Amino acid sequence: MGPIIPNGLIPIEWDSIIAIFIGICFGFVLESSGFSSSRKLAGVFYGYDFAVLKVFFTAAVVSVIGIYYMDYLGYLDIRQLYVHPTFLWGAIIGGVIMGVGFVAGGFCPGTSLCAVAIGKLDAWVYVLGIMVGVLLFSEFFTFIEPIYDGYFLGNITLMDSFDWNPYWVIFIFSIIAVVAFALADVVRKRVKKVFY
Template identity: 75%
Template sequence: MGPLIPNGVIPYEWSNIIAIIIGIAFGFILEASGFSSSRKLAGVFYGYDFAVLKVFFTAALVSLIGILYMDYLGYLDMSALYVHPTYLWGAIIGGAIMGVGFVAGGFCPGTALTSVAIGKIDAIIYVVGIMVGVFIFSELFTLFQPIYEGSFMGNITLMDSLGVNRYWFVFLFTALAIVIFKLSDMIRKRTKKIFY
């Protein structure tokens, strides 16, 4: 049955409307969770607030388990899902640039747009910086293209690259999440005295 749009259950013309609705709902949830606060987001790096880590780890885990169950029950064909192609060096360099921007500005692109929607000036400056970066990248694309398109690894998943059975991967990912949640609680308790 699923995915719904590729299998014709929902007409392709609805894809942009559905994307907008999901985007608005995602932004609303980010704001309701307090993720429009750069202090809350930067708390992960300083050890006093791990809400972002826990929420996104939980979302990834619930999505992964949900997709596997839907596939197992025959409601979803995992092989028909889109997997973004992996360009190794582009991903590493882009991830490093975004990581530095996240630590320096206290926002990721999604949370920055959520904060812009409620009028935060620091987020507006951050998004202007993103737009300047996108403009520079697009204008100098021919210079960056060998790095951007280099080390193409295909449409692989983490399960594929590790060579692990998908059910074992879910088990290991769940165990890792539990360990990280426990460690983050221990770190937060130790740093609580410093920041509060």
């Protein structure tokens, strides 16, 4: 279940039930934060709403600080965490497709499902587009497999790639987050003056 819960305390059969409960709570938080609104989500690209940037940047900073602090205290072994393998071309092309879809549709896959749950029609269209994309990807996978598997870099992180001290990276990342929040507020105020 995690580094805080000892093995055997919660039976493995409960994992799916706990995952469903966590998913419901996550969906509730997304909806409560307004993340089921495509206008709010796309606002970061147009400069009038940076809530998405602030929430996800904050989540990343808090997570990385928490993980390394738990490693420092001995509750977690950072070397045992799974690092997703990097396929450079797949990541670049997938990132471009995801970014264009985010700007055009105003949703990411998670927030689109949250919006579907409350009955938003634009989210239904977006999810249908995701399903069509998955179908096309699976049907043409043999043709795109060389790109998908191309330029494999292994299970690496930025710290591994550049041999950086993780604590300095976390510190710099935190500073970047604070600067990004300040710049986002400046941009939002200027855009608000122009359009409102």
